[in-house]
Amino acid sequence: MTEGNFVDYVKIYVTSGRGGKGSTHLHREKFIEKGGPDGGDGGRGGHVYLKGNKSLWTLFHLKFVKHMRGGHGGDGGSSRSTGHDGEDKFVEVPLGTVVRDIETGEILFEITEHDEVRILAQGGKGGLGNWNFRSSTNQTPRYSQPGLPSQELDVILELKVLADVGLVGFPNAGKSTLLSVLTSAKPKIADYAFTTLKPNLGIVAYREFQSFVIADIPGIIEGAAEGKGLGHYFLRHIERNSTLLFLVPADADNIKKEYNILLDELRRYNPEMLDKDRLVVISKCDMLDDELKAEMKQQLDIDFKGTPYLFISSVAQQGLTELKDKLWEMLNKDENKPENSHKI
Secondary structure (H helix, E strand, O other): OOHHHOOOEEEEEEEOOOOOOOOOOEOOEOOEOOOOEOOOOOOOOOOEEEEEOOOOOOOHHHOOOOEEEOOOOOOOOOOOOOOOOOOOEEEEEOOOEEEEEOOOOOEEEEEOOOOOEEEEEOOOOOOOOHHHHOOOOOOOOOOOOOOOOOOEEEEEEEEOOOOOEEEEOOOOOOHHHHHHHHOOOOOOOOOOOOOOOOOEEEEEEOHHHOEEEEEEOOOOOOOHHHOOOOOHHHHHHHOOOOEEEEEEEOOOOOHHHHHHHHHHHHHHHOHHHHHOEEEEEEEOHHHOOHHHHHHHHHHHHHHOOOOOEEEOEOOOOEOHHHHHHHHHHHHOOOOOOOOOOOOO
């Protein structure tokens, strides 16, 4: 998927169908000049639904959709005939889509499961025909109900990508290069900051035909939590990742400082992100000789006490197997716990 085809934010005006009017018809036929009321009810207006589809990865198909409409309900007729219901509108969206009201900023709901269906705008109820209002004291009612009006709202659809592992790092840290060697994804790679402007997803093939999904997001800069750089536009994409991979290049001035800045930006954006599993990966280690790497390990053992770290080189293909093994272990740690460890 090309970068231009990845759409994760759209604004849409939604209108459900209005309900049909009830009929005020009075029964007439040969030899029956003054028959009773027989006006039918109006039909229901069409709903607008969102439906989850696991085969979709982007909101690109809604990029040029500015208005979603449900069909209007038909008016009631004679002989107590009910008007037709308005056509419902079903719109498929990728899993991880968040629906937000533009005016209030309130999150209305989220689509997280395949074939999950939620009503976005409810169609108006059809009006009752005059047949419903007949009584012993009012045998010829000449009135009926109008249908209820349609529901209108402006919404924002935001996509928070659903991936197992999220790559976190400063611009030009080598995240896209790592994604390209671990998966079949072909992200744009260049030697300048903010080469990646949209998230990239890739599937990592693991042992015994198993796999997991990894997401490369645009680089974080200091102040991203306040919206600097690409700010809130991409930080939401790592809220759903169960494991965060912090990528820091080996030639960084201060590896621990860079890691702390990244961690602080995530904390200020959403403190719950700090509860996720974390792995620190020192990239571009092909620039280090064995002696320098040993010195760095001594310092990193102190700096990252309690947080696992690895050395890799995407270009030289070093440490990638160990990285996949570690990520798989972290993603499946709950499944690997022995349930009956006390038994012999």
